[in-house]
Amino acid sequence: MLDTRDDRTPNWSTGSSWRPGLRESYLFDRNVIAEIQRAAREGIYDIRGFGAKRRVPHFDDLLLLGASISRYPLEGYRERCDTDVVLGTRFAKTPLELKIPVTIAGMSFGALSAPAKEALGRGASEVGTSTTTGDGGMTEEERRHSETLVYQVLPSRYGMNPDDLRRADAVEVVVGQGAKPGGGGMLLGHKISDRVAQMRDLPKGIDQRSACRHPDWTGPDDLEIKIHELREITEWEKPIFVKIGATRTYYDVQLAVKAGADVIVLDGMQGGTAATQDVFIEHAGIPTLPATRLAVDALQELDMHRQVQLIVSGGIRTGADVAKALALGADAVSIGTAALIAMGDNSPEYEEQYRKIGSSAGFYDDWQAGRDPVGISTQEDELAARFDPVVGGRRIANYLRVLTLEAQTLARACGHSHVHNLEPEDLVALTIEAAAMARVPLAGTNWVPGL
Amino acid sequence: MAVETPEITRVEVVDLASTPLRELNRRLHELSGEASEPRRWRVLNPNGAHAVACGLDAAIEVEIEGHVGYYCAGMNKLATVRVHGNVGTGAGENLMSGTLIVGGSASQSAGATGRGGLLVVHGDAAARCGISMKGIDIVVCGSVGHMSAFMAQTGRLVICGDAGEALGDSIYEARLYVRGEVASLGADCIEKEVREEHVAELRALLDQAGFDDLEASGFRRYGSARRLYNFKIDNAGAY
Numbered sequence: 001m002l003d004t005r006d007d008r009t010p011n012w013s014t015g016s017s018w019r020p021g022l023r024e025s026y027l028f029d030r031n032v033i034a035e036i037q038r039a040a041r042e043g044i045y046d047i048r049g050f051g052a053k054r055r056v057p058h059f060d061d062l063l064l065l066g067a068s069i070s071r072y073p074l075e076g077y078r079e080r081c082d083t084d085v086v087l088g089t090r091f092a093k094t095p096l097e098l099k100i101p102v103t104i105a106g107m108s109f110g111a112l113s114a115p116a117k118e119a120l121g122r123g124a125s126e127v128g129t130s131t132t133t134g135d136g137g138m139t140e141e142e143r144r145h146s147e148t149l150v151y152q153v154l155p156s157r158y159g160m161n162p163d164d165l166r167r168a169d170a171v172e173v174v175v176g177q178g179a180k181p182g183g184g185g186m187l188l189g190h191k192i193s194d195r196v197a198q199m200r201d202l203p204k205g206i207d208q209r210s211a212c213r214h215p216d217w218t219g220p221d222d223l224e225i226k227i228h229e230l231r232e233i234t235e236w237e238k239p240i241f242v243k244i245g246a247t248r249t250y251y252d253v254q255l256a257v258k259a260g261a262d263v264i265v266l267d268g269m270q271g272g273t274a275a276t277q278d279v280f281i282e283h284a285g286i287p288t289l290p291a292t293r294l295a296v297d298a299l300q301e302l303d304m305h306r307q308v309q310l311i312v313s314g315g316i317r318t319g320a321d322v323a324k325a326l327a328l329g330a331d332a333v334s335i336g337t338a339a340l341i342a343m344g345d346n347s348p349e350y351e352e353q354y355r356k357i358g359s360s361a362g363f364y365d366d367w368q369a370g371r372d373p374v375g376i377s378t379q380e381d382e383l384a385a386r387f388d389p390v391v392g393g394r395r396i397a398n399y400l401r402v403l404t405l406e407a408q409t410l411a412r413a414c415g416h417s418h419v420h421n422l423e424p425e426d427l428v429a430l431t432i433e434a435a436a437m438a439r440v441p442l443a444g445t446n447w448v449p450g451l
Numbered sequence: 452m453a454v455e456t457p458e459i460t461r462v463e464v465v466d467l468a469s470t471p472l473r474e475l476n477r478r479l480h481e482l483s484g485e486a487s488e489p490r491r492w493r494v495l496n497p498n499g500a501h502a503v504a505c506g507l508d509a510a511i512e513v514e515i516e517g518h519v520g521y522y523c524a525g526m527n528k529l530a531t532v533r534v535h536g537n538v539g540t541g542a543g544e545n546l547m548s549g550t551l552i553v554g555g556s557a558s559q560s561a562g563a564t565g566r567g568g569l570l571v572v573h574g575d576a577a578a579r580c581g582i583s584m585k586g587i588d589i590v591v592c593g594s595v596g597h598m599s600a601f602m603a604q605t606g607r608l609v610i611c612g613d614a615g616e617a618l619g620d621s622i623y624e625a626r627l628y629v630r631g632e633v634a635s636l637g638a639d640c641i642e643k644e645v646r647e648e649h650v651a652e653l654r655a656l657l658d659q660a661g662f663d664d665l666e667a668s669g670f671r672r673y674g675s676a677r678r679l680y681n682f683k684i685d686n687a688g689a690y
Contacts (some may be wrong), residue, residue, distance in 0.1 A: 162526035217540035233506030
């Protein structure tokens with residue numbers, strides 16, 4: 001019905017049918033042709049998971065300058081390079097103290113299976129970082145297995161419970177998401193199991209489209225009062241995060257600070273989603289790279305940089321991405337898509353099964369469909385049972401350790417004893433676009449376009 | 452003071468003109484439901500303060516003498532809160548259980564996302580009353596504004612006066628009762644037959660809300676046509 005991707009085979013782009021004299025249109029390539037014909041056949045937009053698949057300027061377009069004569073590096077295995085981060089120092093009585101600057105982003109039980117949520121908690125806890133609930137409320141599994149759990153307050157308020165607010169370690173008011181800034185949540189009927197339906201107070205099996213605006217506040221002045229209420233309910237103990245999708249980032253960050261946020265979570269357009277219209281994922285919002293720069297500018301102008309912490313997400317894959325985001329001024333980063341991949345999503349191990357549902361390892365993005373052979377983005381008991389939360393948790397922990405080690409390696413090479421000492425002066429850009437967006441010089445020049 | 456006052460009649464008075472709101476809420480939150488604790492509270496001079504008596508979690512009674520701002524009794528569990536005045540936006544938001552009784556009128560989003568308990572408004576309620584309600588019962592003696600019961604999931608909304616435009620837009624399983632005029636119905640909201648069980652349900656709700664002098668007859672019932680529960684392209688124009 002809504003799962004419309006069965007006819008799309010990943011091998012179309014390999015060009016096996018090419019012969020001399022055949023020329024494919026750049027504008028109307030085979031993917032475009034397939035999508036036009038699918039739309040004409042089915043009369044409904046394409047809904048999928050994952051994040052933007054198009055190429056946009058990203059941290060790959062930046063390089064770190066290691067130390068040499070003008071600065072000296074730190075010894076790789078002998079000299080300390082700390083990675084701890086404290087989130088929520090502005091107003092909260094009990095800020096989060098994390099050992100690494102990489103957190104797990106909000107992903108719902110509903111979008112993900114219960115064992116997958118458990119694995120995220122296990123992995124994050126093992127390395128001393130936080131995980132986050134999602135649309136649909138807090139499950140016992142994730143609370144039990146997450147040493148530090150951030151509880152999201154979303155427009156839908158599915159499963160919203162003051163007891164969960166009180167047993168959370170931080171509260172995140174979700175205004176938007178990078179994959180769909182300005183859009184609400186979506187969970188299609190085949191993922192609304194009995195348990196999901198019960199948690200969300202909805203009938204089983206319906207397509208659940210959650211609201212894009214909060215039901216009881218509109219605009220920055222209301223948000224300030226909402227944050228005040230959340231602080232009163234939680235005795236001013238817990239940090240209040242505000243999560244925004246990257247759009248008018250400079251203004252949104254300033255307004256969130258004005259509204260009283262302890263922490264800003266900024267999700268760029270590459271950020272993943274469990275289910276959103278493809279047109280939305282690919283065509284709304286701005287990339288993580290320029291958004292990070294704008295957010296840091298906004299905080300610095302208010303003299304709030306490092307007082308209100310900034311967490312950046314959307315396309316973080318490697319320790320290099322972590323190091324570059326921190327160098328631009330972020331306090332931490334969050335991972336979502338990469339965490340799912342670390343747990344086995346898109347693994348070649350499941351190639352045969354992916355093929356059975358018309359996809360292939362490396363291409364699978366039908367997280368909305370609930371037929372995930374790995375058992376992560378599903379609510380089917382049989383599929384979810386394939387996923388071992390202990391093994392998944394270990395993979396998450398391993399991956400988080402690698403991200404941290406890589407970021408430390410780069411920070412030491414730049415001469416820094418803490419990853420937060422990375423700075424924009426450590427960066428150059430490979431492209432003019434990235435130089436303009438990150439406001440760092442084009443490599444080999446002292447030219448920053450736009451300055 | 453408390454030593455000489457029998458527990459049963461003891462009323463703890465907090466004057467917000469001289470006591471910070473934080474102090475009031477902190478004291479209310481510290482209650483664990485033990486018999487030795489004060490069960491009756493009186494709040495003076497709220498003067499439009501926001502978040503008054505939010506996040507309560509004990510079977511106490513709180514009387515608020517005056518108008519309050521946003522989110523009064525937000526996320527309440529167990530407590531009965533009476534406001535002798537008007538309430539701002541989001542009164543009783545995400546109510547879990549217990550009761551919020553508003554003597555005056557309510558601003559926007561009264562009872563938003565409420566998951567249980569009862570909200571009674573003696574005056575009118577503004578736009579989006581009962582938005583995304585998830586099990587709460589709401590009884591409004593007067594009229595409600597536009598987009599009330601928007602995306603209402605479960606629970607019951609009783610409107611003794613009129614309803615503004617787009618009542619029950621994108622409604623799920625909540626039940627709506629209106630005695631006056633409905634300006635218009637929102638997407639997928641339709642009028643439904645009032646059977647005996649519905650009159651009985653109304654009677655019980657009105658009694659519970661303290662309106663035992665109001666007739667349960669003469670109401671119309673509205674609910675979901677359930678045409679938009681699963682996306683069908685033929686319905687695209689309805690969204």
